[in-house]
Amino acid sequence: MTATLLIATLDVLGTFAFGLSGALVAVRRKLDLFGIVVLAVATGVAGGMVRDILLGDTPPAALRTLTPLGVAAGAGLCVFFLGPVINRLRRPVMVLDALGLGVFCVAGCHKALEFGLAIPGAVLLGVMTAVGGGMLRDMLAAEVPRVLHEEVYALAALAGALTYAVALRSGMPAIPATVVAALLAVALRLASVRFGWRLPRAPWG
Amino acid sequence: MTATLLIATLDVLGTFAFGLSGALVAVRRKLDLFGIVVLAVATGVAGGMVRDILLGDTPPAALRTLTPLGVAAGAGLCVFFLGPVINRLRRPVMVLDALGLGVFCVAGCHKALEFGLAIPGAVLLGVMTAVGGGMLRDMLAAEVPRVLHEEVYALAALAGALTYAVALRSGMPAIPATVVAALLAVALRLASVRFGWRLPRAPWG
Amino acid sequence: MTATLLIATLDVLGTFAFGLSGALVAVRRKLDLFGIVVLAVATGVAGGMVRDILLGDTPPAALRTLTPLGVAAGAGLCVFFLGPVINRLRRPVMVLDALGLGVFCVAGCHKALEFGLAIPGAVLLGVMTAVGGGMLRDMLAAEVPRVLHEEVYALAALAGALTYAVALRSGMPAIPATVVAALLAVALRLASVRFGWRLPRAPWG
Numbered sequence: 001m002t003a004t005l006l007i008a009t010l011d012v013l014g015t016f017a018f019g020l021s022g023a024l025v026a027v028r029r030k031l032d033l034f035g036i037v038v039l040a041v042a043t044g045v046a047g048g049m050v051r052d053i054l055l056g057d058t059p060p061a062a063l064r065t066l067t068p069l070g071v072a073a074g075a076g077l078c079v080f081f082l083g084p085v086i087n088r089l090r091r092p093v094m095v096l097d098a099l100g101l102g103v104f105c106v107a108g109c110h111k112a113l114e115f116g117l118a119i120p121g122a123v124l125l126g127v128m129t130a131v132g133g134g135m136l137r138d139m140l141a142a143e144v145p146r147v148l149h150e151e152v153y154a155l156a157a158l159a160g161a162l163t164y165a166v167a168l169r170s171g172m173p174a175i176p177a178t179v180v181a182a183l184l185a186v187a188l189r190l191a192s193v194r195f196g197w198r199l200p201r202a203p204w205g
Numbered sequence: 206m207t208a209t210l211l212i213a214t215l216d217v218l219g220t221f222a223f224g225l226s227g228a229l230v231a232v233r234r235k236l237d238l239f240g241i242v243v244l245a246v247a248t249g250v251a252g253g254m255v256r257d258i259l260l261g262d263t264p265p266a267a268l269r270t271l272t273p274l275g276v277a278a279g280a281g282l283c284v285f286f287l288g289p290v291i292n293r294l295r296r297p298v299m300v301l302d303a304l305g306l307g308v309f310c311v312a313g314c315h316k317a318l319e320f321g322l323a324i325p326g327a328v329l330l331g332v333m334t335a336v337g338g339g340m341l342r343d344m345l346a347a348e349v350p351r352v353l354h355e356e357v358y359a360l361a362a363l364a365g366a367l368t369y370a371v372a373l374r375s376g377m378p379a380i381p382a383t384v385v386a387a388l389l390a391v392a393l394r395l396a397s398v399r400f401g402w403r404l405p406r407a408p409w410g
Numbered sequence: 411m412t413a414t415l416l417i418a419t420l421d422v423l424g425t426f427a428f429g430l431s432g433a434l435v436a437v438r439r440k441l442d443l444f445g446i447v448v449l450a451v452a453t454g455v456a457g458g459m460v461r462d463i464l465l466g467d468t469p470p471a472a473l474r475t476l477t478p479l480g481v482a483a484g485a486g487l488c489v490f491f492l493g494p495v496i497n498r499l500r501r502p503v504m505v506l507d508a509l510g511l512g513v514f515c516v517a518g519c520h521k522a523l524e525f526g527l528a529i530p531g532a533v534l535l536g537v538m539t540a541v542g543g544g545m546l547r548d549m550l551a552a553e554v555p556r557v558l559h560e561e562v563y564a565l566a567a568l569a570g571a572l573t574y575a576v577a578l579r580s581g582m583p584a585i586p587a588t589v590v591a592a593l594l595a596v597a598l599r600l601a602s603v604r605f606g607w608r609l610p611r612a613p614w615g
Contacts, residue, residue: 053258054468135550263463264525284612
């Protein structure tokens with residue numbers, strides 16, 4: 001009960017943080033109010049939509065309940081009206097975004113396992129749930145997705161999803177597995193920002 | 206009966222207009238004959254395809270009937286062979302495109318309501334049906350989708366879809382609701398072009 | 411039996427070749443190890459994923475079996491560690507890629523016909539299966555998809571898929587139809603590279 005509430009709360013916070021990041025990219029690209037809200041919504045809900053489409057669970061959750069749409073659109077409006085404030089809150093926004101990453105990679109992996117996928121496919125879906133919104137955000141902004149060339153972002157989602165799947169299949173109950181896996185993803189992400197970790201590029205590129 | 210025929214006719218005209226806009230972008234980007242036809246088809250049918258995928262109505266209508274594919278591809282060939290003529294017909298093409306916008310936002314919203322979505326999800330799907338093709342067109346052309354930063358385009362679709370959904374749920378029969386909602390979207394779109402309406406950008410951006 | 415094995419082998423080779431092409435683009439765009447593997451996987455499996463989503467066959471095959479993911483990711487690692495060698499093997503890689511094109515256009519068309527699509531829709535799906543991965547690769551790299559403006563690539567896939575569909579519907583058994591159609595696509599592709607065939611651009615563009 002409390003765990004469900006915790007996940008739901010984190011999910012809302014994560015959607016909000018993803019929405020903020022989408023809206024901030026939209027402002028940088030000089031989009032208008034509508035473009036800002038669209039990029040906020042796309043970043044906030046696209047990852048889960050892609051997951052639901054791939055699992056055949058249509059219409060996707062984000063079209064059936066109002067919460068994710070409303071939260072992400074609200075994030076867009078916040079940026080539109082309060083942009084400079086939010087720009088100054090860069091660090092808390094980044095922490096929120098890491099929380100979203102942790103929650104989404106576990107939630108995506110969990111749903112994929114429930115729909116009968118084996119571990120590799122479920123882990124991949126977990127990662128897509130976590131990073132899909134950000135990738136669409138950057139594709140809409142006509143940029144190479146940040147997740148492909150910057151920092152340990154998708155890798156943290158991969159570690160979280162893999163940990164969750166393996167823990168669950170090893171017999172750990174869902175709640176501790178969720179907490180451990182999500183915290184691992186969040187910690188990896190925050191540490192990579194704090195210490196400037198990067199993945200190597202091709203040595204000969 | 207006549208209403209169905211009217212919708213079907215407008216649908217063909219709208220697909221044709223969307224196909225023209227895709228093909229004109231393709232020519233501007235120096236694509237070859239195949240690229241021109243692909244962009245015409247993508248712009249003409251992608252919105253409806255995304256709607257059908259999200260509703261789980263697969264294979265999408267555009268793969269089951271020949272008409273939309275043929276009409277959109279035909280628009281591509283028209284541009285290839287008659288480009289300068291079509292460039293001179295810029296105003297009628299724009300009006301056709303506005304008609305397509307009005308028809309598609311109502312048709313998408315209608316189908317989503319039939320599939321059991323509530324009003325917010327159905328309105329969102331209506332907008333995606335209307336603007337999805339143009340967004341894919343611009344993403345394929347490696348540009349920021351025009352709908353995100355130019356003119357009152359998606360907003361007109363939003364107004365049309367919302368009007369349709371609310372009218373229908375308030376007990377108005379489908380045919381007058383369709384006419385009123387589609388006309389509203391078309392009028393908003395044409396007025397925004399005529400008077401140069403724009404949405405505001407972030408005041409601090 | 412032997413035919414199934416042949417198709418499966420070609421499918422693996424094609425996925426590997428598509429993965430190499432994705433990874434090479436990633437290196438050129440200075441992506442890190444993760445980005446290289448993601449672009450390899452996206453290029454290798456996205457075409458089939460889009461096909462399965464459009465057919466409503468979810469979760470898509472690429473999430474249910476490990477082989478395509480593993481093969482495509484392996485291609486990414488090969489490029490990361492052995493890039494200069496692979497760059498020198500440009501000609502064999504191009505031939506492998508043409509093989510992949512031939513196999514994928516036929517396999518996509520075959521599956522679409524099995525799912526009850528008529529010939530035009532099935533041919534379109536065959537082409538999307540063959541070129542979808544490369545299109546996503548270029549969209550992720552923020553470039554106009556190469557298939558839209560370079561060489562006879564998608565057209566070869568179109569010829570292969572159309573030949574397969576027509577041959578099958580004319581009563582030819584599946585195995586010879588597969589061989590003839592795939593070889594036609596491969597031959598068209600290789601000939602277009604060898605002789606520098608290009609499609610015309612709009613004469614007035």
